[in-house]
Amino acid sequence: MLVTSTAAGSVSVVGRDGNLPVPRSVSPRPIVGDLVMVSTEGDRVAAVWPRRNVLRRADPGGGEQILAANVDVVAIVCGLDRPVKAGRVQRAAALAWDCGATPVVVLTKADVVADTSGVQSQVLTANPGIEVLVLSVAADTGVDALRTRLVGQSAVVLGESGSGKSTLTNALVGHDASQVAAVRSGDRKGRHTTTDRHLFELPEGGWLIDTPGIRAVGLPSGLALSDEQFADILELSADCRFRDCTHTSEPQCAVQAAVADGVLAPIRLEQWLRLTAEIAGAERRSDVHAQREFDRKRTKEIYKPTMAMKYRDR
Numbered sequence: 001m002l003v004t005s006t007a008a009g010s011v012s013v014v015g016r017d018g019n020l021p022v023p024r025s026v027s028p029r030p031i032v033g034d035l036v037m038v039s040t041e042g043d044r045v046a047a048v049w050p051r052r053n054v055l056r057r058a059d060p061g062g063g064e065q066i067l068a069a070n071v072d073v074v075a076i077v078c079g080l081d082r083p084v085k086a087g088r089v090q091r092a093a094a095l096a097w098d099c100g101a102t103p104v105v106v107l108t109k110a111d112v113v114a115d116t117s118g119v120q121s122q123v124l125t126a127n128p129g130i131e132v133l134v135l136s137v138a139a140d141t142g143v144d145a146l147r148t149r150l151v152g153q154s155a156v157v158l159g160e161s162g163s164g165k166s167t168l169t170n171a172l173v174g175h176d177a178s179q180v181a182a183v184r185s186g187d188r189k190g191r192h193t194t195t196d197r198h199l200f201e202l203p204e205g206g207w208l209i210d211t212p213g214i215r216a217v218g219l220p221s222g223l224a225l226s227d228e229q230f231a232d233i234l235e236l237s238a239d240c241r242f243r244d245c246t247h248t249s250e251p252q253c254a255v256q257a258a259v260a261d262g263v264l265a266p267i268r269l270e271q272w273l274r275l276t277a278e279i280a281g282a283e284r285r286s287d288v289h290a291q292r293e294f295d296r297k298r299t300k301e302i303y304k305p306t307m308a309m310k311y312r313d314r
């Protein structure tokens with residue numbers, strides 16, 4: 001059975017009312033999107049099927065947070081009632097590729113702007129090869145294209161609070177499944193209306209997971225940039241003089257040259273540099289964490305015999 005939501009020590013699953021307890025012995029702990037096996041008595045989760053993939057991000061509190069399991073599509077939802085931030089879209093896409101899912105950028109609330117083509121082409125320039133859909137739930141334009149795209153897929157909506165994820169979820173699911181609330185009138189900020197991840201069945205087949213708005217799209221440690229996301233830079237860098245060229249100040253850098261010649265959009269190199277620096281930073285942080293953990297264990301080892309001796313003396 002497919003997990004629709006989780007609570008402490010229990011999960012709810014598709015087509016069944018109430019929660020199923022998850023015994024402590026069940027590992028890994030089930031998350032939304034997991035397929036679980038139920039005990040023969042039907043009273044508890046007996047096991048979790050091996051996951052095809054997981055969507056993860058850096059946990060703002062440290063470590064990483066697994067958002068969902070078995071994901072085909074990550075819908076990166078951006079509300080057009082606020083500026084679309086290139087770096088945000090791109091980091092969310094990196095999370096999708098890291099998971100092995102396909103990112104689709106959804107520019108929603110198209111009814112609030114006069115012309116959407118400018119934003120759309122900006123997003124495409126910054127993320128070549130990515131699918132970008134423009135839609136409005138309020139005006140019911142473009143929603144069908146996304147609906148068709150998601151048939152038979154397991155999708156997750158990802159985006160900041162108030163961007164319109166739950167409104168879109170309700171439109172796709174076909175009823176008011178998820179709660180929606182107005183954004184603040186001044187700065188268009190959302191109110192963090194959705195507080196838990198929840199999976200819903202799509203009427204034409206497939207599943208959609210609504211998620212709480214995220215403030216920061218942090219890259220988890222161990223994330224490797226996908227070849228798909230930076231195919232242009234990868235291709236160009238084959239002609240750099242140095243194999244380990246960082247495309248910053250090296251002579252005969254083909255990537256820098258492509259920017260100078262107007263072949264590569266400057267934002268591509270900027271983003272690539274920013275992302276690689278961020279990933280290196282995440283690696284360093286996780287190394288520091290690992291070192292601390294190692295030191296803590298070693299301290300324990302050193303003190304153990306002394307403590308034992310102290311107690312023997314008594």
Ligand SMILES: Nc1nc2c(ncn2[C@@H]2O[C@H](COP(=O)(O)OP(=O)(O)OP(=O)(O)O)[C@@H](O)[C@H]2O)c(=O)[nH]1
Pocket residue numbers: 108109110111112135136137138139159160161162163164165166167168179180181182183190191192193194195211212213214
């Ligand atoms: N004009 C317009 N408003 C929309 C559209 N979609 C959503 N909204 C409005 O945007 C506001 C926020 O929508 P939600 O769906 O609650 O946003 P959310 O992303 O789920 O927010 P969190 O749950 O806080 O993360 C609500 O007032 C919606 O009515 C749209 O297509 N057009």
Ligand SMILES: [Mg+2]
Pocket residue numbers: 165166167178179180193194210211212213
């Ligand atoms: Mg919501």
Ligand SMILES: [Zn+2]
Pocket residue numbers: 237240241245246247248250252253254255256
């Ligand atoms: Zn180079």
